Amino acid sequence: AEFEEAENAEAIFSRIENKSRKIESLLKQYKPVEALKTALEGSPPQTKDERCKSANWIVVHRAIMAIKDVDSLFSSLDPEYYDVLMKYLYRGLSTGDRPTCDQCLRIHEKLTQRAGLGCILRSLADKVNTV
Amino acid sequence: ANSLRLYLTCIRHTLEAAMCLQNFPCQEVERHNKPEVELKTSTELLLNPVIICRNESEKCLIETSINSLRVSLKMKQSDEVENILTKKFLRFLCMRAEAFQVLRRKPVQGYDISFLITNFHCEEMQKHKLIDFIVELMEDIDKEINELKVSVSTRGRLVATEFLKQFV
Numbered sequence: 448a449e450f451e452e453a454e455n456a457e458a459i460f461s462r463i464e465n466k467s468r469k470i471e472s473l474l475k476q477y478k479p480v481e482a483l484k485t486a487l488e489g490s491p492p493q494t495k496d497e498r499c500k501s502a503n504w505i506v507v508h509r510a511i512m513a514i515k516d517v518d519s520l521f522s523s524l525d526p527e528y529y530d531v532l533m534k535y536l537y538r539g540l541s542t543g544d545r546p547t548c549d550q551c552l553r554i555h556e557k558l559t560q561r562a563g564l565g566c567i568l569r570s571l572a573d574k575v576n577t578v
Numbered sequence: 579a580n581s582l583r584l585y586l587t588c589i590r591h592t593l594e595a596a597m598c599l600q601n602f603p604c605q606e607v608e609r610h611n612k613p614e615v616e617l618k619t620s621t622e623l624l625l626n627p628v629i630i631c632r633n634e635s636e637k638c639l640i641e642t643s644i645n646s647l648r649v650s651l652k653m654k655q656s657d658e659v660e661n662i663l664t665k666k667f668l669r670f671l672c673m674r675a676e677a678f679q680v681l682r683r684k685p686v687q688g689y690d691i692s693f694l695i696t697n698f699h700c701e702e703m704q705k706h707k708l709i710d711f712i713v714e715l716m717e718d719i720d721k722e723i724n725e726l727k728v729s730v731s732t733r734g735r736l737v738a739t740e741f742l743k744q745f746v
Binding site for chain 2: 537541542544552553555559568571572577
């Protein structure tokens with residue numbers, strides 16, 4: 448995977464702010480799948496800065512927790528987002544917070560059924576684009 | 579019960595994906611063959627470590643490298659009695675680690691029990707059986723600790739009743 452320090456931190460933070468506003472409005476319209484798609488776009492941020500990654504994680508976390516129906520999620524989510532979603536699920540599972548872990552475990556089971564073990568292995572092996 | 583099932587399924591899938599081990603002789607020292615996950619000398623041989631938490635007290639750390647895989651588990655310990663029982667029981671198992679082959683003698687810092695699986699284990703034994711072993715061990719340890727706790731409190735009650743009979 449290609450990796451370049453493309454933008455500086457401020458640009459990334461402002462992008463994340465915009466995403467977060469769009470997501471809030473989508474969630475108010477009860478469109479959790481759209482919100483998750485918006486959150487996963489442009490992720491993970493092409494930078495080594497931990498704060499950008501944390502800020503992006505907070506946005507994705509919000510979208511993940513808002514999902515109620517996991518099956519409908521996979522009927523509308525594009526396969527290109529599966530790998531990134533898996534990386535964020537593992538980040539969620541490492542937090543140890545009970546509701547986050549419950550939600551992440553539920554989505555993880557369905558995502559593995561859809562995407563297979565390759566998706567898990569890609570998230571383990573990718574040390575360049577970490578979340 | 580459902581969250582336990584999801585937790586074990588997640589661990590099983592992650593182990594199936596992570597257990598892709600092949601022989602890799604040591605790069606630094608000639609004619610040596612060491613489990614790279616224990617040494618962590620070369621970063622290109624290590625994969626991302628992954629923590630899978632069920633809740634605040636139970637978690638599972640899976641670290642993989644090119645020729646070895648380390649699984650560390652932290653068990654649920656709700657009170658002091660369970661704490662002591664878990665420690666004693668797992669210490670009993672760890673002292674007999676030779677017999678288990680994949681068990682590590684000392685758990686990783688911060689966890690209760692650790693397994694080290696190398697490519698040699700995968701060559702001798704079947705991958706899915708190894709994963710079944712780990713997952714079944716997790717379930718059985720939980721059951722054992724509960725049984726031990728029940729028997730400890732039963733014995734305590736009997737002893738106390740007998741002792742206090744002389745004061746009636």
